[in-house]
Amino acid sequence: MIPTVAQEVSFVSSSRTDDADPNPVSVTQPTRIKSVKAKERRRKPADKRKNLEILFFISPALILIAVFMLLPIIQAVRFSVYNWKGFGPLVDFVGLKNYARVLQNEVFTDAMIHNLIIIGGSIALQLPIGLGIALLLNRKMKIQSLLRTIIFVPYVLSEVIAGVIWFQLLQPQYGVVDTIISKLGIQGPAQGWLGTPELALWTVLAVLTWKYLGLAVILFLAGLQGVPSELYEAAQIDGASWWQIQRKITIPLLGPTLRTWGFLSMIGSLQLFDMVWILTGGGPANSTTTMASFLVSEGTKRQNFGVAAAASVILFVVALILAVSYQQFVLKRDSQPDDERTKPKKVKA
Amino acid sequence: MLSKSRTAKMLALAATGSLLFSGCASGSDTPEASTNGTTTITWWHNSNNGEGKAYYEKVAKDFEATHQGVDIEVNAMQHEDMLTKLDAAFQSGDTPDVYMERGGGELAAHVEAGLTKDLSEQASEELKFLGDTAGGWQIDGKTYALPYSLGAAGFWYNKALFKKAGVDKAPETWQDLLDASDKLKKAGITPISVGAGDKWPAAHYWYYAAVRECAQQTLADSVTNMDFSDQCFVKAGEDVDQLIKTEPFNPGFLSTPAQSGPTSASGLLATGKVAMELAGHWEPGVMQGLTEDGKGLGKNTGWFSFPAIEGGQGDPKAQLGGGDAWAVAQDAPDEAVEFAKYMVSEKVQKGFAELDMGLPTNPKAKDSVADPALVSMMDVRDKAPYFQLYFDTAFGASVGGAMNDQIALLFAGKSDAQKIVDASQDAADLEK
CATH class of the missing domain: 3.40.190.10 (Periplasmic binding protein-like II)
Structure with missing residues (x-):
């Protein structure tokens, strides 16, 4: 009860400010629009100058975005309809054949499945573990900041360096991991953790979890700071147990943070490249190929730049669709003005 | 007041502009441009x-x-x-x-x-x-x-380990190789290292088997016509598969890199962890770089040519290399x-x-x-009746890449002799 009221207050105030935005489509406030328009007309010369000023100051950023994001995207689309070896002029136009080649390629469809496994696996592993660690670290204890640092260190490490270290640790026979478990009487897989097709993807997932758990914990901890302590006090007064407090107060209020983290994790998993490339190069037997590693090896190893570009466009579209639908169906509830969300609850109450 | 701020803005604009343009200019200059005659x-x-x-x-x-x-x-x-x-x-x-x-x-x-x-x-x-x-x-x-x-590719081997396992003579036939590998294994030595993680080291086995199985003319025609229909290419795959099934390779060979670091295929040979490796003429140089004393295997370095395959159409003295x-x-x-x-x-x-x-x-x-x-390798090179360029080089990256991928799959037990030929032919047909 209490949290919803508190939320409502904050949301109502925020939705008020939203309404203050001049909204030309709205028909409910014709008078206000007119007055705004009149104001605009009066202040036009000043506005023009202001717009120019804005344009001037954001243009460096715009230029950078155009050169390093828009242009490459357009280039990729252009390359994807040609048969091109990576140098020389673009002459051999093949239409959508490259797309067909990519989508009919089992290695690529498997790569998509690997990406999906990594998305699911990352969330399934990092969410409970990260949340658990964040809740533990949120309690007052002596070495709190040291523990937080330790958990966060893997994330700070460059992905390539972490990959090289794990590659050495996971060497069959001579690696640290195999040495340790053989001391415990367990025999590591004969081909090694990264050399066995059935295990390689899970090993990569484990390393990724180690690497990105820190980010999840830090984000969750930040989210926890935003939970007002009065709620805890009130709950304690009402006699709620620690578990009840976490379940009914902390986790629901952590919702927006969890959803944002889920988004970051999903996009990261979709574009996964560095760690896979360092650990396995997409092998053994293509068992860890991701969409990104597929397109890089098609491009740089086989010089089928047209096919690689088609794969990159497909990856872009897949990521875009997933991102937009996530925004639409999951994240929207965090940003929309919240009458609809709170109304049913009110009825209930 | 107004003019002051305007001047300031113009200055800022000029500064930003010059920054942008200087950025462009430094990007497009040619490295050969001589400013002081050099x-x-x-x-x-x-x-x-x-x-x-x-x-x-x-x-x-x-x-x-x-x-x-x-x-x-x-x-x-x-x-x-x-x-x-x-x-x-x-x-x-x-x-x-x-x-x-x-x-x-x-x-x-x-x-x-x-x-x-x-x-x-x-x-x-x-x-x-x-x-x-x-x-x-x-x-x-x-x-x-x-x-x-x-240089030709061939087997680089550790003479001391061969001796230890009782292999007195460098293998000359395919059966000799299988026997040697067997003896080494019995002596507790890993026979062969292969960097199948990089794919091409694994592919060299198939290339060489094809050189032994296919007649000289068939090889030459396949390069010019991009045609792998001759049955000898399938046989090459079967030979390699036979070797793989005897499990002669270093543990983890599917993820082993070719020559980077001491746990690579070359590193394992250089540090005495395996007895031999199929590699090109660069191997001594690579091994030197991977050992602390800078000597590689030193006096224990031995080389023998890829063994003859019984019933093969190719000249057993022909060499694959690059x-x-x-x-x-x-x-x-x-x-x-x-x-x-x-x-x-x-x-x-x-x-x-x-x-x-x-x-x-x-x-x-x-x-x-x-x-x-x-x-000894140079002698073999100079006496070879003909010389076949590494297939991935000869056919180009696209066909070579498809071929290498499929051969690496064979090493992982996920492909067969026919599929290697099919994948290579498919990639070749796209090039035509």
Whole structure:
């Protein structure tokens, strides 16, 4: 009860400010629009100058975005309809054949499945573990900041360096991991953790979890700071147990943070490249190929730049669709003005 | 007030503008642009370890000393890194002036795109003594690069470990190889290391088996017509599969890299962890870089040719191999051609041979090869009735890549002899 009221207050105030935005489509406030328009007309010369000023100051950023994001995207689309070896002029136009080649390629469809496994696996592993660690670290204890640092260190490490270290640790026979478990009487897989097709993807997932758990914990901890302590006090007064407090107060209020983290994790998993490339190069037997590693090896190893570009466009579209639908169906509830969300609850109450 | 702020804005605009434009300008200038009369030549090579690296630095200095106003920018890179960077360089059109070409389909593509200079005229003197060895870098009678090292692939082995396991004679037939591997295993020694993580080291087994199985004419036709329909290619796959099934390879070979680090295939051989490895002429140099004393296997280094396969149509003395040649970028200055020529001169090649950096192509430098294993390989190379370029080089990256991928799958137990042929043919058909 209490949290919803508190939320409502904050949301109502925020939705008020939203309404203050001049909204030309709205028909409910014709008078206000007119007055705004009149104001605009009066202040036009000043506005023009202001717009120019804005344009001037954001243009460096715009230029950078155009050169390093828009242009490459357009280039990729252009390359994807040609048969091109990576140098020389673009002459051999093949239409959508490259797309067909990519989508009919089992290695690529498997790569998509690997990406999906990594998305699911990352969330399934990092969410409970990260949340658990964040809740533990949120309690007052002596070495709190040291523990937080330790958990966060893997994330700070460059992905390539972490990959090289794990590659050495996971060497069959001579690696640290195999040495340790053989001391415990367990025999590591004969081909090694990264050399066995059935295990390689899970090993990569484990390393990724180690690497990105820190980010999840830090984000969750930040989210926890935003939970007002009065709620805890009130709950304690009402006699709620620690578990009840976490379940009914902390986790629901952590919702927006969890959803944002889920988004970051999903996009990261979709574009996964560095760690896979360092650990396995997409092998053994293509068992860890991701969409990104597929397109890089098609491009740089086989010089089928047209096919690689088609794969990159497909990856872009897949990521875009997933991102937009996530925004639409999951994240929207965090940003929309919240009458609809709170109304049913009110009825209930 | 107003004018003041305006001046300030104009200044800011001018400053930003000049920053932007200077950014553009520095991006587009040419490396050869001479400001004070010096010509800069960029040179990329892959001798990034120990003595070889130092030697090439000395070579560049010597050349600078005899050629006034020439400045050579030397870039030593790890082999795979260099290939990646070269691809990027070809793409941008900003190729280094002197770089390495491996011939075959790769070179043909670069020539077609107008990236590589025709050296037939300017290096006619050198081509006289290089003779046949330059064949792999000739297209339509024109030579596009000067080979400085040409070698056959074969098995490098650790003589001490062979002795320990009671293998007295280097294997000569396929059965000998299987027997030797068996003996080594019984002695508790891992017989062979292979860097199947990089794919091409695994693919070399199939290439060589195909050279043994296919008749000379069949091989030549398959390269020109991109045709793998002959049954000998399937047989090659079956031979390799037979070897794989005896499990002679180092644990984790599917993720083992070819030559980077002590846990790579070359590293395992160099540090005495395995008894042999199928590799090219570069192996002693690579092993030297991977051992602390810089000597590799030293006196224990042995070499034997890929064994004969019973019933094969190919000449058992034929060799699979490849070489490295210095090519010059189309837009490079004449001094770059001079430098490429200098690199195959007697003086440079002798030093190159003395350090066992490869197998020299200049006949006058052949006697300088110190390593007995390399000498034995050079004999085999010079006596071979014919020489087949590595398939991935000969067929070009696209077909070669498809082939290598499928062969790596065979090593993982996820493919078969027929699928290798099919995948190669599919990729070849897309090229036609």
